[in-house]
Amino acid sequence: MDIQYMIEIFPQFLSVIPITILIVVLSAVFGLLLSIPVAAIRIRKIPVLSQLMGAYISFTRSTPILLQLFLFFFGLPVLLQLIGFDITNIGAITAAVACLIFFNGAYMSEVLRPAYLAIDKGQHEAAESLGYTPFQKMKRVVIPQMAPIALPGLGNAMIHLIHDSSLVFAIGVVDIMGMATIMSGDTFGMKQVEVFLTVALIYWGISMVSEQIIRLLERRKKRVLRKTGYELKEEEAGYSV
């Protein structure tokens, strides 16, 4: 063990952390945006579309994220060619972000759907009888109640995303893991343990920070829920596999 070496290589990893964060944030934001229509279609049970979305969710859940990454990396150019864009090779980061948005859209929609369904029917009726427009109802009644229920699931999705983003090095993105594989090659296989231990510590740190942020939000959630009188179930926020 060469702790001196670990400290030496640490700054080099710091320079690639923004790439990981960029990928995570982009796919989290657009994944959430994608998951809203998917969840809406599934809740409304729109005939053909609902079955299609069911297949989409089952597909993303049952294939490894690594396989999906490769499918996007090799498949997107072919797909784009079909609709006229002639791009022989798309960037690895584009493919990675597109894939993670696709994956996360399905994952988060399965968080949002039960959260929406958990809201009492009477709440909808009350809002309608007060003459709220659908948008007002969403903003003032549904979302404030949905958010605290969906929060733990969304937090889990975030941590999963951070972990999954470590796989994008497989299609050639130089993120933290990509940097690590380059480095372990540079040292002619002498210091791999140190390199990967450093990477593990960095990911541990990132996960801990995001967990703290989620916990902070959760504390707010408890305060909001106490006001509305919602019964908190024990261990509701457990980290699922």
Add this chain to the structure above:
Amino acid sequence: MFDIMTVFESFIEILKVVPKTLFLALIILVLSFTLGAMITYIQSLNIPVVKQVIGVLQSFLRGTPNVVLLYLVYYSLPLVLAWFLGLFNVTFDPTSLNSTAIVIVTFSICYSVFQSEIIRGALHSLDKDQIEAAQSLGYSTTQVLRKVIIPQVMVEALPDTMNAFLIIIKALSLAFLVTVVDIFAQARLVGAQSFSYLEAFVAAAFVYWGICVLLTYVIDKLENRMRRGYA
């Protein structure tokens, strides 16, 4: 550009490694379940320092991605083993360690943390009066465990454990990094032979999808049957 026939041919080729992948996943599931049960037991003893150490280890295993852990174990396990066996004057060649063994060790450790959570959750759901009732009937500890605790905890833990099985199958796709051939690695090999990666990956996706749909169906049936007994 995209050839359906190649997809079909790759599909047949990939099917050949499905039994091996399932077997590997099963070994990992059993090992991680055993390890998880041990972790739950040790934690329930509440030994001061040990409890904190396990807590830190759990947080570490949860906070780092599987790839990183796989590489870490891949490079460090042979050295650790050689050092450890050296204490007993057994000579061990670090390069002789099989990479399949490394995959099994890594994932068993990774998922033992999640398994221990599942077991703990299932134990929580058990009614404490049941144990007291059994004790008052004069059951011995093993009898209580065998006839009261395990049947009920199994029903609670089974769906999550089977879910973990699916997750392990998916996680095994990382094994290609250390040259172990599973479904995903086979797809890469097939793709490389025919220069048609996309077709091979589409075929692999269908294989995974099929396995998942089938297993989910079996799990649902099994769970329904087990729940009926206690309804």
